[in-house]
Amino acid sequence: MRQTTVAGQFYPLGPRDLKKELSRCFKNIDIREREITGAVIPHAGYAYSGEVAAHAYALLPKADTYVLFGPNHTGYGSAIALSQETWTTPLGEIEADQETGKLLAGSIVDYDELAHRFEHSIEVQLPFLQYRFGDDFKILPICMGLQDEETAIEVGQVVANAAKKSGKRTVFIASSDFTHYQPAKVAHDNDHYLIDSIIRKDIEEFYRRREEKNITACGFGPIAAMLTAAMEFGAGNVELLKYANSGDxxxxxxxxxGYAALVVE
Structure with a gap:
């Protein structure tokens, strides 16, 4: 069982308080499902990025499995690590999709729980899924310590292929914040420059722009992996729903x- 590590820090520890905070995040946002294949969603504390995250979660469709690509902030574990444990949050337990997980055997993706044990980037997404969909879904959590372009594309491709073989309705989520610790104007300009390449679905340009401006988006590999997987499923349009920053x-x-919510459909 993968226990919570940032409950009481990034989001409330008590179920009642957590539901109240999630309700605040969704306040004034219409929940209306669309044929979303992928999304980019921030992973900061809910007080800072929860409302931005809710803009994406309000549009996500009900799926059998949500693949969550997150960066590895801790350095623990394998370079590309899949968790197959059941995860717990203050709202209950979420099972891993072990059937689809088994289809990744022998690929670039390792079975490794250590990388996930203290990592927050995937954990903070789960209460949003529970708030929207209860307990009627499974997850495929993949923590990425390696985030270079070649690795990210390969991860996206092998995960998309496994999802296709599974025959399950799958949505791909990239967990990422954008610029870290820059003046708001610099963050806004650099982040929108980077986001433009995501909207264009141009992964090579995405990496080039990130390096050109030294943009400190922590989940750039997960974003590229998600885009790759979504395009394998024929995704066409990418839309920026909301951008904000911690200064707000x-x-x-x-x-x-910087925080951004984008969806791919």
């Missing part, structure tokens, strides 16, 4: 973190 909450615009 803290009032300090001198050193912000």
């Amino acid at each position: 909450v803290s009032g300090d615009y001198s050193q912000v973190v």
